[in-house]
Amino acid sequence: CDKAFSIKIHIESHTRTHTEEKPYQCKLCKKAYLQSSHLTKHMRIHTGEKPYPCSQCEKTFQIGDPYLCSYSGKAFSQNAYLKSHMKIHTKEKPYKCSQCDKVFSMNSHNKSHTRTHTAEKPYQCKLCETAYSQGSHLAKHIIIHTWEKPYKCSQCDKVKPLNANLKRHLRVHSGEKSYQCSHCNYSYRDSGDLGSHMRVHTKEKPYKCCHCDKAFTHSGTLKAHIRTHTR
CATH class of the missing domain: 3.30.160.60 (Classic Zinc Finger)
Structure with missing residues (x-):
């Protein structure tokens, strides 16, 4: 194309947007990236590293977010992510499912939804045979192999890799079923x-x-x- 750059590595990185080459691959899952910085950010999903502290409280985060949504206040690490998010507010839904009438604001959501029709699970764990329809589900699964299980149940000996998993498990003991059907009396954990x-x-x-x-x-x-x- 007609773009020009002053630094060689910048043109090398830009050229990959045309060739779709993704040389930076995660060793723990199948995700691959155009830039090494993107892989570094992705690896924090597996390591749990949160190097960015909030200026208002003690919370820390995996990514710094310079691109701010003027509607919701949400922040994003890349302008492309912000543009995709803005479709939620503009109600623009250009991506239609080829199997049904559902439409989506983001192509990634459309692809993920389409797999509910095909039952395709392209994201497979390299350490076991478990496969998932979404990359985010595989990333959570990988934690089982790479992390210790720090969240221990106070009612039994079970330990979980994520706090959300522990909360879900605790409902087995408490009998809590906080998800109530709006059409009938059934409720679920x-x-x-x-x-x-x-x-x-x-x-x-x-x-x-x-x-x-x-x-x-x-x-x-x-x-x-x-x-x-x-x-």
């Missing part, structure tokens, strides 16, 4: 379980078979059905 239950009322069947026209409310049912085609 986990928001994901409530989401699955809601399809009973909405009749939504987002998991479509790639071999025939059948669709299902749960991914597990789709997987069982797909096996009838591959026998």
Whole structure:
């Protein structure tokens, strides 16, 4: 293109935006990046490092955020992320699912949603056979292999790698079911379980078979059905 740069490494980095070459790959998962600085930021997901302190309180964060949203006050590390976020406020949804009528403000959300139809799980752990439909889910899973489990249950001997996992586990002991269905009396410990239950009322069947026209409310049912085609 017509862009010019004063420093060689800057043109090398820019050229990769055309070639889509991503030479900086995480050794713990499949994520790869155009720039080494992006890989450095990504690695903090695995290491838990939070080098950026808040100027107003004692909290620390994994990334510094110079790009500020004028609507919500949210901050982002890159201008491209801010532009994607702004679509939430402008209600712009240019990305349409090829399998259903849902539309999205971000292409990444559309791709993630599309995998609910195909049951595709492209993000596989290199340390075990577990695979996920989203990269963020794999990143959380990797912690099981790379970190100690610092969050111990006070009711039993179980330990969890994330505080959110421990909170979810504690509901097993307390019997708490804070996620209440708005259509009936059912309640659940986990928001994901409530989401699955809601399809009973909405009749939504987002998991479509790639071999025939059948669709299902749960991914597990789709997987069982797909096996009838591959026998």
